[in-house]
Amino acid sequence: MALSFQLEAEDSQTAARAGRFATAHGEVRTPAFMPVGTVGSVKTLTPDELAGAGTEILLSNTYHLWLRPGVETVRRMGGLHRFMGWGGPILTDSGGFQVMSLSPLRRVTDHGVEFRSHLDGSKLTLTPEEAIRIQDGLGSDIAMSFDELVEMPAPDDVVRAAVDRTLLWAGRGLAERERLRGEGRGAMALFGINQGGVSAAERARCFERLGALPFDGFALGGLWVGEGRSLGLEMVEHDCALFPKDRPRYLMGVGHPLDVVEAVARGVDLFDCVLPTRNARRGTVFISTGRLVVKNAAYAEDERPLDPECDCYTCERFTRAYLRHLFAARELLGMRLASIHAVHHLLSVVRRAREAVLAGRYEAFRREFVERYHSGETLAPRQPAGA
Amino acid sequence: MALSFQLEAEDSQTAARAGRFATAHGEVRTPAFMPVGTVGSVKTLTPDELAGAGTEILLSNTYHLWLRPGVETVRRMGGLHRFMGWGGPILTDSGGFQVMSLSPLRRVTDHGVEFRSHLDGSKLTLTPEEAIRIQDGLGSDIAMSFDELVEMPAPDDVVRAAVDRTLLWAGRGLAERERLRGEGRGAMALFGINQGGVSAAERARCFERLGALPFDGFALGGLWVGEGRSLGLEMVEHDCALFPKDRPRYLMGVGHPLDVVEAVARGVDLFDCVLPTRNARRGTVFISTGRLVVKNAAYAEDERPLDPECDCYTCERFTRAYLRHLFAARELLGMRLASIHAVHHLLSVVRRAREAVLAGRYEAFRREFVERYHSGETLAPRQPAGA
Numbered sequence: 001m002a003l004s005f006q007l008e009a010e011d012s013q014t015a016a017r018a019g020r021f022a023t024a025h026g027e028v029r030t031p032a033f034m035p036v037g038t039v040g041s042v043k044t045l046t047p048d049e050l051a052g053a054g055t056e057i058l059l060s061n062t063y064h065l066w067l068r069p070g071v072e073t074v075r076r077m078g079g080l081h082r083f084m085g086w087g088g089p090i091l092t093d094s095g096g097f098q099v100m101s102l103s104p105l106r107r108v109t110d111h112g113v114e115f116r117s118h119l120d121g122s123k124l125t126l127t128p129e130e131a132i133r134i135q136d137g138l139g140s141d142i143a144m145s146f147d148e149l150v151e152m153p154a155p156d157d158v159v160r161a162a163v164d165r166t167l168l169w170a171g172r173g174l175a176e177r178e179r180l181r182g183e184g185r186g187a188m189a190l191f192g193i194n195q196g197g198v199s200a201a202e203r204a205r206c207f208e209r210l211g212a213l214p215f216d217g218f219a220l221g222g223l224w225v226g227e228g229r230s231l232g233l234e235m236v237e238h239d240c241a242l243f244p245k246d247r248p249r250y251l252m253g254v255g256h257p258l259d260v261v262e263a264v265a266r267g268v269d270l271f272d273c274v275l276p277t278r279n280a281r282r283g284t285v286f287i288s289t290g291r292l293v294v295k296n297a298a299y300a301e302d303e304r305p306l307d308p309e310c311d312c313y314t315c316e317r318f319t320r321a322y323l324r325h326l327f328a329a330r331e332l333l334g335m336r337l338a339s340i341h342a343v344h345h346l347l348s349v350v351r352r353a354r355e356a357v358l359a360g361r362y363e364a365f366r367r368e369f370v371e372r373y374h375s376g377e378t379l380a381p382r383q384p385a386g387a
Numbered sequence: 388m389a390l391s392f393q394l395e396a397e398d399s400q401t402a403a404r405a406g407r408f409a410t411a412h413g414e415v416r417t418p419a420f421m422p423v424g425t426v427g428s429v430k431t432l433t434p435d436e437l438a439g440a441g442t443e444i445l446l447s448n449t450y451h452l453w454l455r456p457g458v459e460t461v462r463r464m465g466g467l468h469r470f471m472g473w474g475g476p477i478l479t480d481s482g483g484f485q486v487m488s489l490s491p492l493r494r495v496t497d498h499g500v501e502f503r504s505h506l507d508g509s510k511l512t513l514t515p516e517e518a519i520r521i522q523d524g525l526g527s528d529i530a531m532s533f534d535e536l537v538e539m540p541a542p543d544d545v546v547r548a549a550v551d552r553t554l555l556w557a558g559r560g561l562a563e564r565e566r567l568r569g570e571g572r573g574a575m576a577l578f579g580i581n582q583g584g585v586s587a588a589e590r591a592r593c594f595e596r597l598g599a600l601p602f603d604g605f606a607l608g609g610l611w612v613g614e615g616r617s618l619g620l621e622m623v624e625h626d627c628a629l630f631p632k633d634r635p636r637y638l639m640g641v642g643h644p645l646d647v648v649e650a651v652a653r654g655v656d657l658f659d660c661v662l663p664t665r666n667a668r669r670g671t672v673f674i675s676t677g678r679l680v681v682k683n684a685a686y687a688e689d690e691r692p693l694d695p696e697c698d699c700y701t702c703e704r705f706t707r708a709y710l711r712h713l714f715a716a717r718e719l720l721g722m723r724l725a726s727i728h729a730v731h732h733l734l735s736v737v738r739r740a741r742e743a744v745l746a747g748r749y750e751a752f753r754r755e756f757v758e759r760y761h762s763g764e765t766l767a768p769r770q771p772a773g774a
Binding site for chain 1: 435460704
């Protein structure tokens with residue numbers, strides 16, 4: 001197995017767990033959050049800033065890198081780690097989500113997905129085998145199996161068909177990695193993705209076969225796509241109860257601090273999401289006490305940092321007033337400073353979650369975290385004394 | 388005098404000089420280059436990155452900050468230094484250039500300039516006195532006198548009238564600073580600006596009176612606005628011969644490495660320019676051997692740094708291939724990394740110029756610098772061995 005996942009502690013009152021796994025590019029402690037380096041860059045940030053914020057693993061998008069600059073270019077430049085200057089672990093997605101969400105025309109068959117590039121309209125085909133070869137070419141530490149997503153809500157038979165195809169493709173992806181290993185490649189770990197939408201029965205049916213396959217970890221797919229938070233968390237609880245304890249569990253595309261804390265309570269180890277950094281670039285950040293829309297004029301003379309409880313570079317050096325000004329003036333530095341806070345904040349959430357599990361007090365941590373988040377304290381703008 | 392300029396060395400073969408001056412926020416060694424923090428931020432960069440690149444003094448734009456966020460806001464936030472998190476010296480321009488170049492409608496009288504804000508069209512008036520009050524309110528270390536610019540080419544009588552008005556305003560600006568000092572404010576240094584376009588006679592006539600005023604330094608105004616490089620350098624030589632030796636000389640808006648090196652040879656101490664960073668944000672940077680258009684597809688697999696002779700963060704960590712990719716994918720990190728190099732490069736030019744003056748070999752430095760710049764070496768794209 002390419003990852004040696006080690007379970008370090010299980011919470012007694014919740015399903016929260018703490019663990020760690022090793023990759024060729026270093027160890028990852030879980031629960032972990034992966035900032036998203038879509039096209040080989042976590043927007044506006046350097047690898048050193050990511051490391052400084054406590055990032056232990058990044059996610060990068062196979063589809064984007066495949067189209068531009070292309071796998072061969074990345075490979076000739078020494079692989080994705082060297083290309084983007086990030087020495088730590090990288091997980092790559094399978095490209096399936098972008099093929100579905102970005103391509104205007106697509107045709108799905110058992111063979112794979114035919115679609116048109118969102119960049120130049122050229123006709124391309126992504127198959128489960130190709131998705132594995134691309135991820136291997138990029139030099140990924142953890143690859144994801146190519147799965148079929150369906151847009152929700154969807155009729156039962158569509159969900160069922162997607163589960164069947166996901167299982168078919170899961171097997172073919174594993175076989176392709178074996179073939180690559182025969183050629184001295186394919187050293188990466190490979191995660192399977194459980195599907196079945198919001199049908200507990202379908203998800204269970206999917207995992208009955210998926211769980212029997214020699215994947216190095218399992219992801220919870222097809223959630224947080226509009227089904228609503230409580231139903232999503234219900235599915236998380238359901239899947240985690242089925243997943244084996246000795247492999248990491250990855251909830252894809254989830255990054256709201258409250259969702260992360262609740263999903264950890266249900267047994268999830270790994271997260272990724274563009275939400276915190278995308279919000280940040282638009283002038284909104286999560287802080288300990290809620291959601292701060294710092295671009296609002298009301299903060300024009302608020303001398304406090306974004307989050308008085310945060311020790312990130314931005315919060316230690318700059319005021320809300322300055323960030324508000326940068327957003328009003330459309331200065332890129334505003335996006336950058338807000339992004340630094342955003343990444344730092346999410347990483348501090350998972351770090352504190354981990355510490356709470358190890359200390360045997362996850363339930364108390366969750367309660368305090370949720371309460372503090374909903375308090376809204378420090379969100380109200382403050383005027384300077386002399387105003 | 389608010390600045391105690393100390394002349395440290397004069398080159399024997401050229402008019403190049405090395406010096407230093409002290410401000411309330413620290414010392415500046417000359418020749419010096421000031422990165423431009425237009426609206427209170429050197430685009431994409433943090434104050435720490437600027438300091439790391441060797442920045443000793445920044446320029447910020449009075450006009451922009453006056454309009455947004457407003458002087459009172461900056462003042463209430465503790466002044467510009469604290470607002471933007473930069474602890475070193477700041478020079479502010481007078482606002483005159485932006486009033487002329489950005490405002491669609493304007494009327495110039497002896498009183499001042501009536502114009503409309505480029506942001507919301509509101510009607511505003513900037514006078515020589517107001518320009519001083521604004522710069523004082525921002526907390527500037529070095530303020531600039533409000534002058535009248537004329538667009539070139541211009542008839543002689545227009546140039547003459549602008550010189551007369553510049554002189555009138557120079558006296559009123561100094562008087563306003565005196566008035567502020569009577570109130571315990573106005574601690575900043577104040578530079579006068581010499582005008583007269585490309586007429587040596589008018590520039591001499593201007594400086595005859597300007598030079599008699601108690602300014603802390605003098606700027607060469609109205610140059611590098613389309614008159615051509617050789618004529619510009621001729622005017623620089625002419626002005627510097629008139630300027631007193633015991634005060635700093637500032638050539639406004641000049642930042643091409645070759646121009647900086649030539650202007651230093653003619654006796655200039657201080658420069659500012661948006662060109663290096665603006666170019667950088669568009670994918671073009673100055674390197675030791677010329678102008679590198681790194682966004683070009685030809686660099687897609689060039690593993691060398693932007694400038695193999697540079698030791699900036701970008702050059703030490705990233706390849707041209709990666710930067711080219713970031714520009715192709717419109718990633719903000721590309722702008723940032725190129726800007727880091729751009730600032731670092733210009734600062735290394737003035738630092739090396741200073742060292743050459745102190746070592747008594749400026750002429751040799753200039754010759755080598757210009758020769759190396761024109762060599763074009765390392766500009767040609769390189770393909771990887773395996774391609």
